[in-house]
Amino acid sequence: MNETSVLIIIIASIFTANILLSNFLGMCSFLACSRQLSTAIGLGIAVTFVLTGTTGLNYIIYYYLLKPIGVEFLSYIIFIAVIAAFVQFVEMFIEKFSPKLYYALGIFLPLITVNCAILGASLFMIIRKYSFIQSVGYGFGAGVGWAMAIILIAGLRKKMGYSNIPQPFQGVAITMIITGIMAMAFMGFAGMVTM
Amino acid sequence: MAIITIKNVLEHAEQFEQMLADYYANLSEKTNRDGVRLLTDYMSRHRIHIEAALEKIPASQVKQILSERVRYEPQGADIHTIEAFQLPPNATADQVLDAAITFDESLITLYNQVLQQTNDEQIRLFFESLLHAEERDEIELKKIKAMDYF
Amino acid sequence: MSFILAISVLCGVFAVLAGVLIVAEKFLVNYGVCKIDINAGERELEVDGGQTMLNALIGEEIFIPSACGGRGSCGYCKITVLSGGGPVLPTETPYLTRKEMRSGVRLACQVKIREDITIKIPEELLNVKLFSATVKSTITLTHDMKEILFELGEPTEISQQPGQYAQVQAPSPEGPVFRAYSISSPSYETNTVELIVRIVPGGIGSTYLHNLGVGDPVIFTGPYGEFRLNEDPATEIVCVGGGSGMAPMKNIIYTIYDRWPDRTCWLFFGCRTTDDVFYLEEFRRLAEKHPNFHVIYGLSDPLPEGNDWDGETGFIHISADKYLEPGINRQAFLCGPPPMIEAVTRVLEEKGIKPSDIFYDKF
Numbered sequence: 001m002n003e004t005s006v007l008i009i010i011i012a013s014i015f016t017a018n019i020l021l022s023n024f025l026g027m028c029s030f031l032a033c034s035r036q037l038s039t040a041i042g043l044g045i046a047v048t049f050v051l052t053g054t055t056g057l058n059y060i061i062y063y064y065l066l067k068p069i070g071v072e073f074l075s076y077i078i079f080i081a082v083i084a085a086f087v088q089f090v091e092m093f094i095e096k097f098s099p100k101l102y103y104a105l106g107i108f109l110p111l112i113t114v115n116c117a118i119l120g121a122s123l124f125m126i127i128r129k130y131s132f133i134q135s136v137g138y139g140f141g142a143g144v145g146w147a148m149a150i151i152l153i154a155g156l157r158k159k160m161g162y163s164n165i166p167q168p169f170q171g172v173a174i175t176m177i178i179t180g181i182m183a184m185a186f187m188g189f190a191g192m193v194t195m
Numbered sequence: 196m197a198i199i200t201i202k203n204v205l206e207h208a209e210q211f212e213q214m215l216a217d218y219y220a221n222l223s224e225k226t227n228r229d230g231v232r233l234l235t236d237y238m239s240r241h242r243i244h245i246e247a248a249l250e251k252i253p254a255s256q257v258k259q260i261l262s263e264r265v266r267y268e269p270q271g272a273d274i275h276t277i278e279a280f281q282l283p284p285n286a287t288a289d290q291v292l293d294a295a296i297t298f299d300e301s302l303i304t305l306y307n308q309v310l311q312q313t314n315d316e317q318i319r320l321f322f323e324s325l326l327h328a329e330e331r332d333e334i335e336l337k338k339i340k341a342m343d344y345f
Numbered sequence: 346m347s348f349i350l351a352i353s354v355l356c357g358v359f360a361v362l363a364g365v366l367i368v369a370e371k372f373l374v375n376y377g378v379c380k381i382d383i384n385a386g387e388r389e390l391e392v393d394g395g396q397t398m399l400n401a402l403i404g405e406e407i408f409i410p411s412a413c414g415g416r417g418s419c420g421y422c423k424i425t426v427l428s429g430g431g432p433v434l435p436t437e438t439p440y441l442t443r444k445e446m447r448s449g450v451r452l453a454c455q456v457k458i459r460e461d462i463t464i465k466i467p468e469e470l471l472n473v474k475l476f477s478a479t480v481k482s483t484i485t486l487t488h489d490m491k492e493i494l495f496e497l498g499e500p501t502e503i504s505q506q507p508g509q510y511a512q513v514q515a516p517s518p519e520g521p522v523f524r525a526y527s528i529s530s531p532s533y534e535t536n537t538v539e540l541i542v543r544i545v546p547g548g549i550g551s552t553y554l555h556n557l558g559v560g561d562p563v564i565f566t567g568p569y570g571e572f573r574l575n576e577d578p579a580t581e582i583v584c585v586g587g588g589s590g591m592a593p594m595k596n597i598i599y600t601i602y603d604r605w606p607d608r609t610c611w612l613f614f615g616c617r618t619t620d621d622v623f624y625l626e627e628f629r630r631l632a633e634k635h636p637n638f639h640v641i642y643g644l645s646d647p648l649p650e651g652n653d654w655d656g657e658t659g660f661i662h663i664s665a666d667k668y669l670e671p672g673i674n675r676q677a678f679l680c681g682p683p684p685m686i687e688a689v690t691r692v693l694e695e696k697g698i699k700p701s702d703i704f705y706d707k708f
């Protein structure tokens with residue numbers, strides 16, 4: 001059992017071990033949806049929600065179904081299926097309650113399914129031997145961390161729209177470089193808490 | 196490559212619209228064809244798309260939109276576009292319509308350029324409605340041309 | 346053994362997930378049956394939620410005009426939503442003026458039905474029907490104009506007013522599209538619909554119609570349009586057409602002389618050369634039977650040497666100015682390119698016709 005307190009896990013997964021900036025997971029939608037602040041915020045919230053939900057669900061399935069039967073090797077495929085189903089659910093939910101957000105997220109909602117940060121979080125929770133509460137906390141923290149990173153980069157890209165970027169660096173290239181710099185900046189938090 | 200505000204872009208486009216209106220009015224005076232006179236007279240009075248598009252947005256947002264900045268490579272929709280079409284007094288209506296379609300297209304290119312750069316929802320909507328107005332204008336011109344009335 | 350176990354776990358988990366999704370769909374996506382109230386209780390529909398307003402109305406045989414097939418790119422399908430329907434979507438704003446947005450105008454193809462909705466649509470749209478028909482005959486009128494006659498199949502009768510138009514369905518690579526064509530057959534002919542179509546180079550609808558042969562099936566909806574002929578026989582009717590704007594005039598004229606043989610009616614038709622002239626003989630014969638029918642054709646291009654044109658020359662608003670006496674009670678119907686409409690409107694207003702009595706179709 002891992003003894004770290006939930007609060008520490010949450011703070012750590014937001015700042016010191018940000019799933020995007022330290023593990024570089026979930027880059028695809030991070031690059032694709034960070035052009036506009038409002039989309040970034042929407043996607044950030046959706047990812048947080050999905051991450052929190054799927055870590056909890058996957059925890060239950062892993063420890064109460066797969067492990068007792070001894071088929072842990074199925075975890076990858078089952079985690080993915082759970083994530084896909086959950087995303088479907090979120091999609092229906094958003095469509096019902098916020099058509100505007102649904103429209104803005106467009107094709108990116110289904111893309112969350114293949115956002116590796118989400119599978120990543122479920123796998124980390126197993127490797128790190130978190131308890132249920134810790135897992136959900138970690139999922140939530142990872143989601144908030146991811147959301148924060150994409151919102152920050154969206155803001156930066158908005159600013160960048162007016163700067164004179166040399167031709168070869170325009171577009172994704174400069175975004176990757178900035179993400180790298182941001183990741184380094186976040187390493188400054190490293191001493192604060194550890195997981 | 197310059198960085199200018201939306202206000203500058205609009206001033207540029209507005210200036211172009213004004214030049215077009217003058218150009219048509221001038222043609223209308225010089226031409227010796229009744230059809231061209233009728234047509235250019237009409238066209239010179241129907242070039243106020245920017246004003247119409249600005250009226251669609253709440254006044255509180257106009258200022259913010261105008262002060263946004265975009266990167267701009269000056270090309271097209273200026274005096275040179277018009278100078279390329281110095282039509283003689285005996286130009287036919289078809290020639291005039293072809294010129295007018297080219298002018299509309301140069302504005303469409305300009306608006307598309309701005310659209311590609313902006314992240315801002317408000318600005319995008321604003322330029323989209325400008326773009327639509329210009330595209331509708333182009334279709335109208337093509338229809339007039341196809342109707343073969345002038 | 347472990348294989349079987351693994352596979353059954355896999356299947357079990359998948360089945361449970363699918364089950365949960367189906368249940369969720371029932372509660373979230375299924376909006377149940379929603380009510381649509383049209384024109385303050387004039388009609389009440391019960392439709393399945395989740396679909397677009399345009400599709401729901403078409404499903405109930407209320408045919409809202411639409412040229413793009415619901416892709417949100419034509420802006421024809423405007424309706425007024427009084428309650429329900431959610432916020433205006435970014436796809437709609439380019440087609441709506443500020444005033445329209447304030448009064449609740451929406452694009453029907455973008456409004457999703459998720460709750461009970463109250464809408465307002467023009468009265469005459471409730472009478473629009475979907476017709477299937479076959480081509481009865483086609484006549485080449487000029488180098489670019491064709492007269493096409495449809496024999497109605499289902500339903501067998503149409504009740505149309507002069508000045509109204511039909512939306513013909515034409516196939517396109519991106520699915521069916523609709524194009525508007527004025528009905529040129531007089532309104533007393535209820536079993537057929539005639540169109541006069543000018544070919545537009547590269548045009549989807551006009552090319553399709555020009556290529557139709559006798560016996561080919563067509564589908565159209567109609568009739569659309571708010572023009573109403575003044576029923577007072579003392580009111581003179583003035584028709585001014587230019588370019589392809591002949592179809593509504595033909596309908597108006599024949600309908601008038603069927604009902605009021607002595608009514609005064611003016612037809613001004615403008616085109617460029619003698620090659621563009623059509624129906625002149627037919628209308629002159631009609632004018633012999635009805636002395637109060639005046640036919641004036643005008644050619645705007647300079648006449649070539651040695652021609653025998655006995656009509657007017659110059660643009661058609663000039664002919665209208667020449668013939669019409671001021672101060673007579675008239676209703677006018679114009680059809681042609683916008684600059685022509687503007688020029689003619691100016692002339693007619695100088696002759697004392699009220700702007701509210703001048704109707705036009707800008708093609």
Ligand SMILES: Cc1cc2nc3c(=O)[nH]c(=O)nc-3n(C[C@H](O)[C@H](O)[C@H](O)COP(=O)(O)OP(=O)(O)OC[C@H]3O[C@@H](n4cnc5c(N)ncnc54)[C@H](O)[C@@H]3O)c2cc1C
Nearest residue numbers: 334337338341525526527541542543545548549550551592
């Ligand atoms: C109320 C109403 C009544 C009409 N009645 C008639 C009628 O009686 N007879 C008739 O022939 N037409 C009529 N029209 C026009 C008709 O609806 C179509 O717009 C026209 O036939 C061109 O359609 P398309 O599919 O062939 O061309 P599209 O595929 O739509 O367009 C092809 C190209 O032609 C241009 N174009 C679009 N519309 C026109 C046009 N109207 N004329 C010339 N070029 C155009 C476009 O810029 C485009 O690039 C009417 C239109 C309206 C709104």
Ligand code: FES
Nearest residue numbers: 411417419420454
């Ligand atoms: S059907 Fe074309 S915009 Fe709605």
